[in-house]
Amino acid sequence: MSQASISIHTWCFTLLTVLLTLQLTSVHGEQVLLGDPALTAGVPGSGPISVPQIEAWLDDEHNFTELTPVLPLGLSQGSSQITGLDENPLTRAKIELGRQLYFDPRLSVDSTVSCASCHDPSMGYTAQTKTGVGIKGQAGGRNSPVAFNRILSDKQFWDGRAGSLEEQAIGPIENPIEMGFTHEGVVKRLASMPVYAKQFEKIFGSVTIDAVGKAIAAFERVLVTAPSPYDYNEQWRAFQDLEPEDLEDDPELAELYAEAAAGIKSHFMSDSAKRGREIFFTEKGNCTACHVGANLADEKYHNIGVGMDQDTPDIGRHAVTKDTVDTGAFKTPTVRNVALTAPYMHDGSMATLEEVVEWYDKGGHSSKHLSSKIRPLKLTDQEQADLVEFMKACTSPTPPVETSRLPADA
Ligand code: HEC
Numbered sequence: 001m002s003q004a005s006i007s008i009h010t011w012c013f014t015l016l017t018v019l020l021t022l023q024l025t026s027v028h029g030e031q032v033l034l035g036d037p038a039l040t041a042g043v044p045g046s047g048p049i050s051v052p053q054i055e056a057w058l059d060d061e062h063n064f065t066e067l068t069p070v071l072p073l074g075l076s077q078g079s080s081q082i083t084g085l086d087e088n089p090l091t092r093a094k095i096e097l098g099r100q101l102y103f104d105p106r107l108s109v110d111s112t113v114s115c116a117s118c119h120d121p122s123m124g125y126t127a128q129t130k131t132g133v134g135i136k137g138q139a140g141g142r143n144s145p146v147a148f149n150r151i152l153s154d155k156q157f158w159d160g161r162a163g164s165l166e167e168q169a170i171g172p173i174e175n176p177i178e179m180g181f182t183h184e185g186v187v188k189r190l191a192s193m194p195v196y197a198k199q200f201e202k203i204f205g206s207v208t209i210d211a212v213g214k215a216i217a218a219f220e221r222v223l224v225t226a227p228s229p230y231d232y233n234e235q236w237r238a239f240q241d242l243e244p245e246d247l248e249d250d251p252e253l254a255e256l257y258a259e260a261a262a263g264i265k266s267h268f269m270s271d272s273a274k275r276g277r278e279i280f281f282t283e284k285g286n287c288t289a290c291h292v293g294a295n296l297a298d299e300k301y302h303n304i305g306v307g308m309d310q311d312t313p314d315i316g317r318h319a320v321t322k323d324t325v326d327t328g329a330f331k332t333p334t335v336r337n338v339a340l341t342a343p344y345m346h347d348g349s350m351a352t353l354e355e356v357v358e359w360y361d362k363g364g365h366s367s368k369h370l371s372s373k374i375r376p377l378k379l380t381d382q383e384q385a386d387l388v389e390f391m392k393a394c395t396s397p398t399p400p401v402e403t404s405r406l407p408a409d410a
């Protein structure tokens with residue numbers, strides 16, 4: 001079997017296992033494995049999306065079936081973290097509208113900046129700038145976080161000030177540094193473009209700013225990371241101690257064993273990365289005190305000392321809770337695909353993963369509100385390199401996404 005067919009086989013198998021589990025819990029709608037390229041392939045055709053093309057798309061009932069998302073291997077252990085689907089059910093039509101809005105610079109006042117300007121799929125859904133750069137080249141105060149695996153989080157932003165993905169999505173449009181527009185202005189502009197107007201009417205009844213937020217959130221919810229070498233290695237760990245005799249009388253177990261073995265073969269994790277995993281997951285590195293769970297992020301806020309040596313440090317979560325213990329605390333970011341998303345930290349102050357690990361090794365920067373979980377680690381150079389290798393093994397593809405097909409102006 002070729003490497004590609006092995007990995008497709010593993011994916012299908014994972015889907016099957018998850019689907020069987022889901023059947024027991026009586027879910028409605030159609031189940032879709034997130035990462036399925038068809039969800040983000042765009043309206044069929046080429047060039048700007050025309051009125052006849054969108055009419056044909058909106059006439060297809062299939063695009064209005066309610067979807068129940070199934071998470072891929074690795075993320076699947078976080079299924080219970082999914083929120084927001086009752087309030088904003090997923091459909092193909094909504095995901096596609098969100099995709100268009102996400103890549104459309106016409107959501108900014110001078111039509112120069114889209115969500116993708118700062119969360120670019122070709123840059124790991126971030127931007128390679130220290131802080132976000134919006135209209136007229138203005139630089140914001142914080143680094144652009146990733147826009148994938150958002151389905152596993154309710155609160156958004158480094159300080160968690162947005163309560164949902166829907167609420168977050170409409171913020172940048174009226175942020176003067178980012179897209180510099182108004183909600184009224186963007187609604188009027190979208191309503192004047194027939195391809196957008198038709199979609200909003202059929203999906204939401206009319207063009208409203210809430211509907212803009214819902215469509216973008218639906219699109220973001222399907223942006224997930226595929227299984228990484230780390231995930232295949234975790235899957236394998238459950239089987240590695242089995243003896244040949246254990247498999248003899250159990251064909252089902254033997255099949256699972258074979259799948260897991262194929263997974264690590266086609267998604268190799270180096271010995272250095274495996275050693276790094278041990279450091280990451282144990283007291284030695286203590287990384288999983290915060291980078292834990294399916295997305296390797298605890299959805300909590302910590303002061304690890306970053307930027308606290310500034311004259312007027314960013315107060316982070318404190319601005320939201322007004323609680324002094326939250327001073328300088330920021331939301332734990334994922335380490336999935338972190339190798340693709342330099343620079344690092346809320347202020348973009350670290351250029352490489354080596355620099356980040358060195359920071360932790362020293363015990364961060366002394367600061368009044370420093371988390372008690374941060375302390376000098378005293379790792380050797382090799383151990384630090386192993387940690388970096390482990391984080392690199394948490395790299396995997398996000399779904400291919402159509403980025404250029406947008407509604408025609410008129
Ligand atoms: C000018 C750059 C810029 C633009 C344009 C922009 N963002 Fe962001 N985005 C950022 C920055 C910077 C942050 C972090 C801000 C903060 O935490 O205070 C952020 C945060 C986010 C988050 C929160 C992620 C998390 O882990 O909490 C999401 C989701 C997001 N943006 C999606 C979008 C969408 C959708 C759009 C388009 C409507 C958009 N962004 C437009 C720079 C940008």
Ligand code: HEC
Nearest residue numbers: 285287289290302306330331332333344345346360371373
């Ligand atoms: C006390 C909780 C905590 C512990 C322990 C912790 N982290 Fe973090 N990590 C965070 C927070 C919070 C941030 C963001 C901090 C900021 O920007 O101010 C972060 C940021 C990072 C980043 C940058 C990600 C990005 O997208 O900018 C990496 C990489 C990282 N941590 C890796 C590690 C490793 C490796 C360890 C173990 C040696 C570790 N972390 C231990 C909470 C923690």
